Amino acid sequence: MPPLVIDSQSPSIRKLSVKNKIDLYALTWRMPVIVWQLLFFVGPLLFMIAMSFFLVKNYRMQEAFEMKNWIKMTSRDYFWDAYWYTIGLATLSTVVTSLLAFPAAFGLAFKVSASVRRWAIFLLIIPFFTSYLVRTFSWYVILAESGVANALLGYLGLGPYKMLNTVFGSIVGYLTLTFPLVIILQTLSLANIDRSLLEAAQNLGAGRLRTIWSVTIPAAKTGLIIGAVFCFILSFGDFVAPYYLGGSKPPTLPILIIDTTKAGQQWPRAAVVAVVMMVTLMVVAYTAISIAYRKRR
């Protein structure tokens, strides 16, 4: 076939001249945010980092700049055990939550009308009205050895199972915290997919499952990853679920912080743990967000 005529149009990249002048108007409006961040985020963070170098003598904290706390914490096996256990637990929570949320979000995004979807999202916000601690304690009643779940399983001739003070218990607690939020985030990202992309996939020969795998998920990738990041951050930093439902043994990092502060007012050592947690979350969040917004698969 002879070559076809090609159009000469191609997208041009406009280069904007960089303004060096400080825009006073814009700066004025940005000021409140900047001040807020400095006062309530950067300030405390710097103080916490500084505190991790302080020393405790006779149960009193003294200003210092010593590596003692860092050496003490990072040379202990129990610290690293707790570190990897927390990462493992948060990862498990993220995987379980994301997988459980996806079918629900998929149904809300594609199988119901827009008004049902609005109501569902409203209902998913309602759990946040009550204290997370209260909701966790209601699980206590359900999951206990002689609790509701085991009573019901007993009718079926099963159990009793030990559900409290297990990894299962922790995950149930994490789900209580993160599940509604992850469903909402996933639903919004799925509902925003251009429907013609899904039709195009089917039109080109993809069955239902392949369409989900090769078009729906990649198209909603950003929102799905952001949902997972939220889940990881919340689970990683949560103290309630692993303490009350997971039995606090082995301890997670948040439990380690509590224990450290209780035992001999060791706030500087707790600060070490907190700084390590912050850095970990920053690395995880940054990596995930850059994957979420990366162009290529």
Add this chain to the structure above:
Amino acid sequence: MSQAQIVFEDVVKRFGDTVAVEKMNLSVEQGEFLAIMGSSGCGKTTTLRMLAGLESPSEGEIRLNGERINELKPSERETPLVWQSLALFPFLSVIENVEFGLRMRGIEPAERKRRAMVWLERMEIAEFAERQIDQLSGGQKQRVALARALVTEPPVLLLDEPLSALDANLVVRMQGVLSRLQKDLGITFVYVTHSQSEAFAMADRVVIMSQGKIEQVGAPLEVYRQPASRFVAEFVGSNNIFTGKVAQTNAGQVQMDTALGVIHASGVQTAPLENGEDIEVVISADNFEIDAVPPENGEAIPCNVVSEEFIGTVVSLLLETESGVELKIQKQQREIAELDLHIGTTLWVSWSPDAVYVLPK
């Protein structure tokens, strides 16, 4: 007789209480370029989507190569569609988009890459193979969408207003690309558009739809010169329609009274007309003669210029007779250059009895 490739038999499509397509009967020959035209909501896109399996007919049967396809899923059909929005996958590169259909058919990577490259070269976009979709211009995206749809070598290509987002120059160029592609491949194109110029420029046959019903099927010239209904006559644009009463008939010669006065028509093909019967006649805008002075044989009407619109080589004039009847007239710009037209200029308008077309009842 050769069997038609695509057949719609008494196809009805309802969405709740609204009827989108009503008792459609249509057959398309293999290798034909068919354009389906109509204003928005006329059922043309629904018709196309039923062919692709994205909607299923409420009643009737759709056949492809003699086989009923009503129940086939979209993924089981070989009827790729080019969307108005193009629906390219933004998370895949150009070549991955083109490979998609082959990947779904389980073709191994090396082979599908080779076949995708053949199509990218054919569409002259091979150099952009590794680019992201958002790095392409509108015309380049169009080519990717075509390559993606055609790479599986389907027997039919469906197009849903694919050129509506492009600017005017590019539309004409892409029309050329599409026409040539269709002829070279020898496959059937079903092309949905609201644009008369697109449909007339490319199609072998045109289907005009209105409110879910087919108004007329025919070659572009046929639809243009012999509209089957008042709707078609109005839809194809530059027609003047007059209502009147038959005054006298004689072997294809009809004389009638209209707002324009007594009009003669010759070569009338419609069913026998009776005196006093109400009729509608069409005189196409390009079938008028205009002059600054009355012609010698006297058969002309004086009109005043109301407005003048210059569209490229063609000038559209709106004239008004002394009795207030408006006439739409189109002329080549060079033909009327010497008339020195202004608003209010008086012109003498005439037409031949051959140019008067009587609309079927």
